[in-house]
Amino acid sequence: MTEALVAENVRKEYGDVVALDGVSLTVESGEVFGLIGPNGAGKTTLTRALTGTTRVDGEVRVLGDAPDAVDFQRVGLLPQSFSPAARLTARELVSYYAGLYDEARDPDAVLEDVGMADDAAVHYENLSGGQQRRTCVATALVNDPDVLFLDEPTTGIDPAGRRALWRLLDDLAAGGTTIFLTSHSMTEVERLADRVGLLSDGELVAVGTPASLVAEHGGTSRLVVRTDAGTDAVAGAGFPVEAADGELVFHDVDADDIGTVVARLDEDGVGYESLVWRQPGLEEVYLRLTGEQFEGAEATAVAAGTGGAR
Amino acid sequence: MSRARRVASEFRAAWYAFVRRRTAVFFTFFFPVIIILIFGALVRTQPTGGGIFAEPPGYYIPGYLAVVVLFTPLSRVGSTIARHREGNRFEKLATTPLRRWEWLLAQTLVNVVVIGLASLLLLGLTVLVTDAVVRVTPALLLLGPFVALGVAVFCGVGAILGYVTESQDGVIAASNTVALPLLFLSETFVTPDLLPSWFRPLMALSPLTYFSRGVRALTYDPTAGDVGLSLAVVAVLAAAFFVVGAYAIPRTD
Numbered sequence: 201m202t203e204a205l206v207a208e209n210v211r212k213e214y215g216d217v218v219a220l221d222g223v224s225l226t227v228e229s230g231e232v233f234g235l236i237g238p239n240g241a242g243k244t245t246l247t248r249a250l251t252g253t254t255r256v257d258g259e260v261r262v263l264g265d266a267p268d269a270v271d272f273q274r275v276g277l278l279p280q281s282f283s284p285a286a287r288l289t290a291r292e293l294v295s296y297y298a299g300l301y302d303e304a305r306d307p308d309a310v311l312e313d314v315g316m317a318d319d320a321a322v323h324y325e326n327l328s329g330g331q332q333r334r335t336c337v338a339t340a341l342v343n344d345p346d347v348l349f350l351d352e353p354t355t356g357i358d359p360a361g362r363r364a365l366w367r368l369l370d371d372l373a374a375g376g377t378t379i380f381l382t383s384h385s386m387t388e389v390e391r392l393a394d395r396v397g398l399l400s401d402g403e404l405v406a407v408g409t410p411a412s413l414v415a416e417h418g419g420t421s422r423l424v425v426r427t428d429a430g431t432d433a434v435a436g437a438g439f440p441v442e443a444a445d446g447e448l449v450f451h452d453v454d455a456d457d458i459g460t461v462v463a464r465l466d467e468d469g470v471g472y473e474s475l476v477w478r479q480p481g482l483e484e485v486y487l488r489l490t491g492e493q494f495e496g497a498e499a500t501a502v503a504a505g506t507g508g509a510r
Numbered sequence: 511m512s513r514a515r516r517v518a519s520e521f522r523a524a525w526y527a528f529v530r531r532r533t534a535v536f537f538t539f540f541f542p543v544i545i546i547l548i549f550g551a552l553v554r555t556q557p558t559g560g561g562i563f564a565e566p567p568g569y570y571i572p573g574y575l576a577v578v579v580l581f582t583p584l585s586r587v588g589s590t591i592a593r594h595r596e597g598n599r600f601e602k603l604a605t606t607p608l609r610r611w612e613w614l615l616a617q618t619l620v621n622v623v624v625i626g627l628a629s630l631l632l633l634g635l636t637v638l639v640t641d642a643v644v645r646v647t648p649a650l651l652l653l654g655p656f657v658a659l660g661v662a663v664f665c666g667v668g669a670i671l672g673y674v675t676e677s678q679d680g681v682i683a684a685s686n687t688v689a690l691p692l693l694f695l696s697e698t699f700v701t702p703d704l705l706p707s708w709f710r711p712l713m714a715l716s717p718l719t720y721f722s723r724g725v726r727a728l729t730y731d732p733t734a735g736d737v738g739l740s741l742a743v744v745a746v747l748a749a750a751f752f753v754v755g756a757y758a759i760p761r762t763d
Contacts, residue, residue: 253601253762277605283597285523287530292523299519300606302512323530339602349605 203261204229204347204378205250210258212245212402219245220256221402227395229346232369232379234393234410236386236482238490241399243382244280247351250380251277263347273301276345280352280382282336286325290316290335293324294342301343310338315364329356337365347378354388366391386482396482400490410482417488418480423453423461427472437464453477516608520616524590528620538586538624542577542632549699550574550640565701567642568730572722573698574636578628579657580689580718583621583664584671588681590617591672591759600760611756618665618752622658629657644729653728655741659748660721666751673758697722717747 205227212220219242227233235243248254252267262270284293291307298304311320314334324332333356340348350369354362369392373379383389389396390410398406398413406413423439425448431441439461440451450461458477465472486492529535550570553563563570594600603613636642644650671684694700695709696718702710713719720743723735 248601248762251601251605253604255762272605272607275605277602279598279601281598282602284599285527288523288526292526296519296523297606299522300516300603300608302515302607343606 202229202264203227204231204263205233205380206259206261207246207250208259210246210249210256210260212242212249212254212256218402220249222258223399223402223404225397225404225407227378227380229378230373230376231394232373232381232392234389234396235380235382235399236384236389236396236486237399238492241490242402243399244351245402246399247280247349247380247382251275251349253279273303273343274346276340276343276348278336278340278350278353284324284336284339287323289321289323290327290331290338291320293335294338297339298342303344304342305344307338307342310342311335313341313368314338315361330358330361333357334361334365341372345377347380348372349380351382352384353381354383354385362388386486390482398486398489405489406485413485414480414482418482418484419488420452421454421477421479423450423458424448424476424478425450425461425465425470425472426474426476427470429470429472433468433470434464437461448472512607513612517612517616517619520608520613521619524617524620525623528586528624534586538578538582539628539631541581542574542628543635545577546574546632546635546639550636550642563699566730567636567640568644569701569726570640570699571633571636571642571644571729572725573693574632575629575657575725576660576693576696576698576718576721578625578632579660579721580664580693581685582625582628583618583661584668584685584689585682586621586624587614587617587665587668587755588672588675588685589678591669592675592678592681595672595760596677604761610759610761611752614665614669614752614756614759618662621661621665625661626654626657629653642730645732647728649737650728652737652741653725656721656724656728656744659741659744660717662748663717663721663744663751666748666753666755669755670751670758673760692716692718697726717744717751720744720747 203226208224210220210223223246235246237243245254249256249260250262250267260267263274288296290311294307294310298307308317308320311317314337316331316334316338319327319331324335327335333353337350337353340350354365357365366388369379381389381392393410395408396410396413397404406417408416426446427448428446429448431443431448434441434448437450439453442449453461455477462475549563550567633644637644667688668685671681671688675681675684695705695713696716697713698718702713720740724737724740724744726734727737727740
């Protein structure tokens with residue numbers, strides 16, 4: 201595999217604010233790399249550094265060249281909050297960007313790919329938010345890029361459209377396109393990315409496959425019980441328990457342990473509305489590593505049972 | 511060929527974006543018309559030997575044309591840049607083969623077409639409403655290059671204003687601040703003898719002065735200026751402002 205994207209010790213400051221603080225990463229050719237992080241963490245700045253649309257300290261290479269020296273025929277970008285000319289139709293917009301390249305795909309075929317074939321003749325300003333975003337995605341695909349930067353591509357797209365777009369990105373990745381994706385949707389990143397990077401306060405605090413990040417930082421599975429009871433009512437349950445927002449959360453509960461907890465609740469006479477068992481995911485990784493975990497529970501008592509089944 | 515394809519694509523998009531903004535189209539043509547109606551028909555030229563509008567109607571043809579050659583490119587290119595910045599369009603264009611000067615060339619060509627049409631309308635209306643007489647000679651064909659190069663000058667200036675200001679509101683304010691003094695202090699509507707003697711040399715600093723002199727010599731009074739020299743100065747200024755304007759177009763944040 202060759203390196204499609206390389207960032208080495210990239211630093212960017214806006215006045216006194218450090219947007220990127222020595223970020224280094226490599227994205228291999230054909231890889232889908234997902235970048236997650238809170239608002240203001242530096243995701244868009246890193247995307248701009250990689251596309252050469254902001255000047256940074258450090259070294260950046262795209263397909264082996266500096267971002268401003270790369271063959272633009274091979275690069276596609278969907279910027280964050282991208283808003284093209286409102287009174288062009290979807291077809292005219294995609295055709296416009298197609299006209300900027302020596303070689304481009306048939307605009308109608310690209311619109312078909314993003315599910316916009318039926319609305320190709322509608323002015324951009326008259327499209328729904330999701331249709332607008334899909335049209336914008338089409339403008340990034342029209343030159344059939346080898347490296348595709350997508351900054352929050354599915355914002356505003358309905359679930360069906362989002363899944364259709366995910367399938368399209370799957371196909372692109374299967375065809376060898378390198379995809380650099382930023383998103384606030386953990387489901388999306390977990391679904392699409394081969395590897396994930398987590399930015400927090402301008403620093404890349406974790407990089408790995410979704411599974412490895414979850415295994416390392418996601419914690420354990422848990423059982424969430426919707427109840428008015430407090431932690432005192434289940435003392436000695438054998439699992440760490442915390443109470444928050446009308447819920448008791450039993451940590452370290454494997455699927456096989458659910459019956460044990462339910463039996464214990466019955467024994468203790470604890471009534472409940474519902475039970476939900478959750479495995480850790482990228483969202484837990486995100487919350488733990490960005491320090492945003494369980495903010496709502498900080499004011500409540502946290503109790504760990506002793507004795508019991510485990 | 512690739513370059514022509516890119517410029518043509520940008521031209522098409524910019525043209526559609528303009529002609530489909532009906533209010534923009536309406537006011538682009540209505541603004542100069544109302545200027546003529548106010549100053550040419552309502553106030554009327556009254557040669558009395560002194561004061562403003564004391565010259566024969568033909569004297570003011572360059573002034574009427576200057577209204578569109580000056581105002582329209584300044585505000586259009588400036589606000590287009592502001593819109594592109596607000597929509598992160600330059601960020602995307604920076605990752606395409608389109609060069610900044612190609613973008614400005616396409617925008618300039620759109621303005622040349624729009625303002626060329628507006629100029630024809632103005633010229634006809636001026637003759638119709640103000641009784642101005644236009645000298646019809648083969649040299650009158652040079653009016654086209656004067657308008658085109660004048661538009662290029664102010665497209666370049668508009669690009670610079672778009673770079674300096676950060677919003678469409680800022681562009682409008684800056685455009686008016688630049689355009690109004692130029693419009694009245696460039697031998698257009700106000701004759702040099704109405705201005706203090708110390709100020710007159712400063713009129714040579716305005717690009718619009720050379721446009722006025724050349725157009726006036728073509729359409730009204732052959733002794734008003736050296737057509738060739740005026741055209742050459744406007745051409746050099748057009749090239750200079752185009753280069754600076756193209757360089758000013760944002761590529762990064």
